[in-house]
Amino acid sequence: MGEGKQVIFKIKRRASPKEPSRWEEFALPWRASMNVIICLRDIAENPVTREGKQTPCSSTAGRAWRARR
Numbered sequence: 001m002g003e004g005k006q007v008i009f010k011i012k013r014r015a016s017p018k019e020p021s022r023w024e025e026f027a028l029p030w031r032a033s034m035n036v037i038i039c040l041r042d043i044a045e046n047p048v049t050r051e052g053k054q055t056p057c058s059s060t061a062g063r064a065w066r067a068r069r
Helices: 036-045 058-068
Strands: 007-012 022-029
Touching: 007 036, 022 036
Parallel strands: none
Antiparallel strands: 007 022
16 A cells, blocks of 8 residues: 555745745655654655755754854
8 A cells, every 4th residue: 555655745945044935845755654754854864856956955054053143
């Protein structure tokens, strides 16, 4: 069950607070034990959009921003 099924995430992102926002889509293979946290972790581990574009992981950018505060 679930073979070939995908979960699609549409995430609104921007490079910095002054940059315009954009939508990025990520496709993950469906698994029975999935939840939002697991999906976001999977995206952070392999940040490639549905179009095959490598995108920066914002978790490291967020840490850099918090360190400057």
